[in-house]
Amino acid sequence: MQLGLYLLRRIATGIPLILGVTFISFLLMVYFGPDMTFELVGKNPTAEQIAQVRIQLGYDQPFLVRYWHYLVELATLDLGRSISTGESVRSLLAETVPVSMALTLPGFVLGNLLGIGLALLAAWFRGGWVDRGIMAFSVIGMSISFLIIIIAFQVFFSSRYGINYFPVRGWDMRSLGSYLYYVTVPTLAIVFVSLGYNTRFYRAVFVEEIGRDHIRTARAFGAGPVAILGKYVLKNSLIPIVTRIMFSIPSIVIAGSLLIESYFGIPGVGKLAYDAVTTGDQPVLKAVVGATALLFVVVLILNDMLYRAVDPRVALK
């Protein structure tokens, strides 16, 4: 009962968030986004033809009417069709979101697991050469542009100047073998880039935890490093870990990875959203913004519930 009430309350408080995000985004789309009229009218249009296309695009309607239509579309999940390709936006999202998830999930999981592992090591050996080595590696990973890493990995793994084993481009999930064939290099690139950020963040959390009194007490009682790090440090640091992971989920599901998708020729939602931004394909953009806002509300709720699960002292009120 208490959980049900809590959920209802959180959903109710999520509605203003969705309204705010969609309103501001739509305002930006309408007044600062690209105008597709001249892309569609052909080379020598008359004023009537331009007016006709503007009507087809809905540009002739007042802003608030358009925003209201947007909310109705979101509520009914009738997201319309892409202006560029004419495809149903719902089917576009249905095709591209799973691809982006399958593309970024392995890198996300590995990046976090390795980041936690390395951060635990660095925190335990704080100030020593292990810590310095891990931090130096992290800084290198954070300093190199993602684009450079992608190109370097493509040259090393996928060209005749390197081992030339993996593909430069393509995507196929019809079997595990083909999935691994296409996902390996993008995953390595994602891990390489995310590892630095993850390691530095988690190290800071663990260092703070290691300095607490109960860890000193455990050490005094003769607990070994594995027990201390696994049983006390990691467990007590779960709140920031959960927060970081949960708030990364919308970017995995919706944002995808634009650069990875572009350079590896992967039909994900990141490239779809980017193309929609640059061309002014409002139906696609509206759907992506709406879905992201919705997902954030869901993540907020799940996040609170996970807090409760990892720390029973947290009350869902």
Added chain:
Amino acid sequence: MKPLTTARSLAASLALTLALAGCSKPEPDAGLKVYRHSAAGVPTNIDPLQAATVYSNLVVVNAYDTLYRYKYLERPYTLTPNLAAAMPKVSEDGLVYTIPLKESGRYIDSPAFEGGKGRTVTAHDVVFSLKRHFDPENTSQGKWLWAGRIKGMEAWAEAGADYEATVPGLRALDDFTLRVELTAPFPQFVHTLAMGFAAVVPPEAVAAYGRDLGTRAVGSGPYELLEYSKQQVRFQPNPNFREEPLDLEAEGYDPSAHAAYGLADLDGKAPPFVDRLEIDFIQESSARWASFTSGREIQFSGLPVEQTEAVLASKDPITLKPEYAKRYHMESGPEAGLVFTVFNMDDPDIGYHEDPEREARNRELRCAMRDAFDWEARNQRFYSGLGIVFPGVIPPILEEFDASLSRASVAHNPQQARERLKAAGWNEDNLPVLDYGLVSSVLAREMFESFRGRMVDVGIPREKINGETFATFGDYNRALRTSKLSIMGYGWQLDYPDAENVLQLFYGPNASPGSNASNYDNPEYNRLFRQTKTMQPGPERTEIYRRMNRMLIEDCVGIIGLTRSHVSLWHKDVKGLPDTAILGGFWLRFVDVDAATP
């Protein structure tokens, strides 16, 4: 404890080995002959209504039929029948075109048709396909080609666009004869029938798929579209495609130029020759180059600008270094288009002015800026020195190109620029502030700074050339079409190989929001343009075209122009001569590869 650890290690090793063993290239095309092409842009919509870009056109002309196409190897581009059985019979007054159709045109099998079987293509389908462009329910990017030119078409649209109703100027006389009546002679009309916009679409497909035709195709072209995405399209041969053996001689084969490409083996055989045609759309040049050179992916690539020095042994003539010549075929030549910069003649600060004296001074300012510009430096810096700088707007690829024209208008002459400014009374204080439009990109910014640097060299203060940046091309296009800028750089790809297509860029009635972004409106030029609109190709028309070209130079309407050169590279196991021009997409039906995918 120890045995357990060992067992775990073994299990982990086994799992890793299995995973790596499974990590192998999928071969859905094993045993098939696959040609994997690439393009540097993306086709956003493959409905013939929207076939405005090179990339959309490339997909459309291979999935659909057009009445005419360009010959594979003959240059300058020459029309030849495709779905049409012969070249059209044109009435003496140039108004009525009678076009016979082949009876062997057949659509792919599709659920859109009754029983799922493709049917014969008829003249009624051609009528339907052209009518679609004028249907107010549709958005067409090709409508401008025929607007006001087909008798009764606009009236048909205004009356409700009933497809059952007849358009007097567009009729199927029988299943295989098309009659088109124009409102005025239009010598380029047959060229428009070779464009993707004129591709023949069956009404059944429109009824069944509607706007989904933006991503799927039901045509009678040489290939059947299997998959479409913005990353790649995959085709297989259209099993219903008519038997039309390749006649190399008729296509313009020249053994001295084409013998190395393996085309002779294909003579007399009916295309398409490959089992799969794949086109990868790769905008990132480094990824395209890595894919091409890996030897396992795309078999065709243009030469990326950043690889020019590494790959070319010389630029004039263009030759490959031995290690590349061993692996790849190469072909180069001018593109079918040009890049240039125009001044907005509607802007009283630099163009037309109510005061004739000021207007004359504005002309001197434009001419001075043209003199200050350095085309050779632009060519070296941004086009690897491979572009062709030429005076006027008629590019070298066209028959009407005037090789005898003075090159003074493309010469870098800063001294003359300074003298012009001084003589016209311009100085640092009274020069107007001019808005130069650019899209937000590093390349565009570099081009702008290079332009502004040249102007500063002749005494135009930096702050007088204001860079107006636009986040996207759509925004820039809107500013261009609504006359918001003073100086605008852009490129033009020829829709058809006729100088009319570039000269119309300066025809007064085509001013903003039309394609005349300079808003040039010279009554004499307009009169000549109208005169040539109805003239058939020939020396007389060419002379008028050249006169119009000289008028543009004389009026300093822009800084014009440069034709980029393409350098195409393709693997040695490919038989064919790639053509990247919008006019050349038909070549893919003739491509072949040596061996099937293992």
